[in-house]
Amino acid sequence: MKKLVLSALVLAGLMFTSCDKNDDNNTTEEGTVDVSKMYLPLKVTGDDYTTIYTYNNKGQLTKIAESDGYEYTFTYNGNQLVEFVEKELDTKTTYKFTQSGNFITLNLDGEVNGEIYHDTHKLEVDAKGNLINDGYFTYSYDANGNNVKVEVEDEDSVANITFDDKNNTFKNLNLPKWVSNYLSIFNSGSNNALTFKFVSEEDPEDNNSATMVYVYNADGYPTKVSVTGTDYTGTYTETQTIEYTKK
Numbered sequence: 110m111k112k113l114v115l116s117a118l119v120l121a122g123l124m125f126t127s128c129d130k131n132d133d134n135n136t137t138e139e140g141t142v143d144v145s146k147m148y149l150p151l152k153v154t155g156d157d158y159t160t161i162y163t164y165n166n167k168g169q170l171t172k173i174a175e176s177d178g179y180e181y182t183f184t185y186n187g188n189q190l191v192e193f194v195e196k197e198l199d200t201k202t203t204y205k206f207t208q209s210g211n212f213i214t215l216n217l218d219g220e221v222n223g224e225i226y227h228d229t230h231k232l233e234v235d236a237k238g239n240l241i242n243d244g245y246f247t248y249s250y251d252a253n254g255n256n257v258k259v260e261v262e263d264e265d266s267v268a269n270i271t272f273d274d275k276n277n278t279f280k281n282l283n284l285p286k287w288v289s290n291y292l293s294i295f296n297s298g299s300n301n302a303l304t305f306k307f308v309s310e311e312d313p314e315d316n317n318s319a320t321m322v323y324v325y326n327a328d329g330y331p332t333k334v335s336v337t338g339t340d341y342t343g344t345y346t347e348t349q350t351i352e353y354t355k356k
Contacts (some may be wrong), residue, residue: 148281149164150279150282159175160176168281179197181193182194190285190288192204200220202217202218203218215229230244232287239256239286243290243291246259253300255302256290256298264309264311266312267307268308269305270302271303273300274300275323276331277300278351280299301321319336332350
């Protein structure tokens with residue numbers, strides 16, 4: 110079964126948050142996007158890790174690199190995402206997909222410690238492209254596209270999330286919305302998570318909750334977030350600072 114990754118930082122969109130700023134990012138060429146004209150996350154520094162985001166000259170996200178070696182890369186054909194790759198230590202998975210109506214067929218080609226495997230996942234999305242069912246979880250959204258509830262299929266387990274009314278750190282990233290939820294890399298909605306609570310009747314040891322407090326810039330984007338949470342280890346705190354391209 111798909112690993113139950115319903116922590117506050119994942120669903121708040123805070124696990125992977127930053128990007129490498131190159132000279133090309135602020136230069137406009139014919140047929141490209143001047144990313145200096147919009148907020149894109151560049152770097153988020155946590156208590157014990159850093160994440161780097163890299164973009165091409167169209168402002169498309171091409172790489173997420175964690176300081177612990179975890180990495181995602183994204184490949185496009187024009188404006189269309191055609192492939193993404195997930196790497197971690199001796200594991201590599203390549204994802205390719207086709208879509209028919211509200212249903213996506215996701216083909217996985219992977220390598221784990223030299224062993225090759227293949228798999229296929231069936232996903233369902235809504236009219237806005239939000240993931241609503243991946244065969245393991247069902248997802249619910251508010252009018253702003255924020256993922257307010259995640260339920261585990263065939264289990265009495267549910268995560269509920271509330272949001273602020275400010276600009277989400279990731280609102281200008283142009284990945285298909287379902288990709289961010291499927292990979293659990295960030296919230297694809299308009300706003301930032303304020304509270305999170307996960308309750309499992311089947312596995313109560315997995316229960317956890319958290320509150321997030323933000324400092325915002327003049328345009329309403331978070332520049333700092335402080336998280337206070339509770340899980341099986343007790344109470345924890347974490348602080349992250351967020352850097353962007355300049356508008």
